[in-house]
Amino acid sequence: MVSAARRVKTTFSSREEFKKALLAPDAPAEGAAYFNEDLLPTPPERRTWTALHFFSYYLTQTFSSGSYNLGATLVSIGLQWYHGMVAAAIGSIILSAVVVLNSPRRHALPRRLPRLRARTFYGGMITAVCLRAVFGTAWERIPNALPSSAGISSKNLLAFFVYWLVQFPVMFLHPTLLRHLFVVKAVYTTVALFGVLGWAVHANGGSIGSFSYDKQVVLSGGALVWPMIQAINSVMGALCPILINQPDVARYAASFSQATWSQSTGILMSKLIVMFVSCATTSATTGILGKSYWNVWDLYDALLTEFWSPGARAGIFFAALGMVLATIATNAGSNSLPVGADGSGLLPRYLTIVRGQVLCALLAPLCVPWKIISSASTFLTFLGSYTVFLMPACGVMVVDYWALRRGNLHVPSLYTKAAGTPYAYLGGWNLRAVAAWIAGVAFTVHGIAGSLDPGAVNQASENMYKLGFLLSFFMGAGTYYVLSLVWPVPVYPADHVAADCDGDTKGFEYMARSEGFFAGENVDRIRGILVGDHGVVECDNLPARGYASSNEKDRAAVV
Structure with a gap:
């Protein structure tokens, strides 16, 4: 109780202290902020x-x-x-x-x-x-x-x-x-x-x-x-x-x-x-x-x-x-x-x-x-409308992880929009996913009018809306998959050259074994303390990956 009162007093002691108190734990105070304690991988x-x-x-x-x-x-x-x-x-x-x-x-x-x-x-x-x-x-x-x-x-x-x-x-x-x-x-x-x-x-x-x-x-x-x-x-x-x-x-x-x-x-x-x-x-x-x-x-x-x-x-x-x-x-x-x-x-x-x-x-x-x-009809429409807007996104997530990336996520790249990283896309926007979501929503959203006002749209439209969960899911998933065949998504950083100890990086869920980190990488890379690089690395005497480095568990009070 005393320590809490002391923290409150410190927070309002100056403008700088107040701004510092507003910062999320582990978030950078200056520059681009793409992480805090809740966004880092869970230790x-x-x-x-x-x-x-x-x-x-x-x-x-x-x-x-x-x-x-x-x-x-x-x-x-x-x-x-x-x-x-x-x-x-x-x-x-x-x-x-x-x-x-x-x-x-x-x-x-x-x-x-x-x-x-x-x-x-x-x-x-x-x-x-x-x-x-x-x-x-x-x-x-x-x-x-x-x-x-x-x-x-x-x-x-x-x-x-x-x-x-x-x-x-x-x-x-x-x-x-x-x-x-x-x-x-x-x-x-x-x-x-x-x-x-x-x-x-x-x-x-x-x-x-x-x-x-x-x-x-x-x-x-x-x-x-x-x-x-x-x-x-x-x-x-x-x-x-x-x-x-x-x-x-x-x-x-x-x-x-x-x-x-x-x-x-x-x-x-x-x-x-x-x-x-x-x-x-x-x-x-x-x-x-x-x-x-x-x-x-x-x-x-x-x-x-x-x-x-x-x-x-x-x-x-x-x-x-x-x-x-x-x-x-x-x-x-x-x-x-x-x-x-x-x-x-x-x-x-x-x-x-x-x-x-x-x-x-x-x-x-x-x-x-x-x-x-x-009313009961409004309640059912309320539940059904969720599927129209959320399931296309769910379809995109499933296809992206299982079909396109084959379960491989490079974790450090998730926290940067630097050119050449696999999740930078176009200014941070994955336009394939945006187009797939729009297609999934547009495919069934017209049926909402029929649910609220019977006769407002034809029967086919109303029936499509009743199938909204599956139709919007598969439309979003299918559109994203086709667009990604034409415009492939990158899986790894463009400048990464695999070391011998990296093994077959194209294998299914290869990166899951190290929780998304290449040899020589750990959570310090996300925080901006570079350990290793994206280029060729030596396999001997490398820090352990992810959260397994000697002092990482003590430093990462994450989540």
Whole structure:
């Protein structure tokens, strides 16, 4: 506490000290800034994520109010509950394949694309249920001073900011610490969801119900084809942003194997379980309440009203608290962490991952997310639109790593735009990737209009949008591959001449063995302390590569 006060006093003691305090740790104070402590390769002692953490991470992203709502929402477009299960299984298999392909093998590096999401509204609505359970009628007596056009009431807006205040301290946690939150959340939220389901079955006379919902229109035969495709696309779209920021967490893996099967298992299990739990809970509570609720906060609020008592208030509070924790963990893992990683890449001199996470939290209320979650159709359109803009970039990343570079990344070159380096491109812009992204987006984006306003575009356009995940992915990937055949991407620095100890540099994932460093190179090269050069090097008595040099571990408090 004393040292913190001393640092604050020093920061404001002079203009120079204030400017120094703004600098991100390990970022250069002058000249070009392409790195800071969060952008440098992750040192071995910081690679602490195990299979348990990756499994919990994906369980965390799915066992949340967003995925819970999706299960029952699919019913609203004419599908049966088991159709949702099939859609979840198919979508999860495809997602698992993309996740593994987008996990950098043995390269402890972040790769990123700027984006911002706001799920804080979910947390606010669940928090409103918690506050009602705690304060009872006092909460109900809060008058509403907002018009209906606002899309939210005064007390729900208050709950939104209460949730925001509770969530805000989590934004100061680095990913190396966040992993523990994911494990706690995975256990607590799973117990809470099954607890509500068990109570609902008991209250419904021991029956899970017939999976029939009020105002449900059941489709059959050929009419099911495109709603099923839309369901699969929505299932995949719910985790789409995580596919792009996958390397931001995979870089912390203790080993590559820890970040593959555990993630695939977590995706498949969690999607199937939450899809069943949401539909089953809604089915059982429909028999109790006589009405189907697709929003988890509406359901909990209705149960609280129907069974108002001290026991019901306590039970709903702890159940809703599980969803609050779920939303906090989801925001931290799939929203704030990517923004923090992107921010550090965009402004490496001043932004670290934690600073970017805090900035994301400060911007969240400005996104008015309650406007997005206004109806089931809007919610599905919101999820689907993610795929249109993100999957072309994901396709580019997969093709670039696996097909073109064959798993070979020269790490020191990632931190410079000097002419002749493989990632300098044209002023730092990879125009092949830009063109591929535009092609992928343009191929399906026109269908958004049809989803928002039926009849605005022809049926073919609407159907292409329902296939947006796969179409945009393959269009982006295919365009990038073709352009790279015509205009090949460089793999290594133009002036590099391989030494005998470098071996076959054209082999698949050759550079992964040394974590992206040639003989004679280590992290000091990135910091500007040249060890060796890009030319011919002698193999004898060279410093170890990457983070293995004698004093590197002590010097690199990275991440």
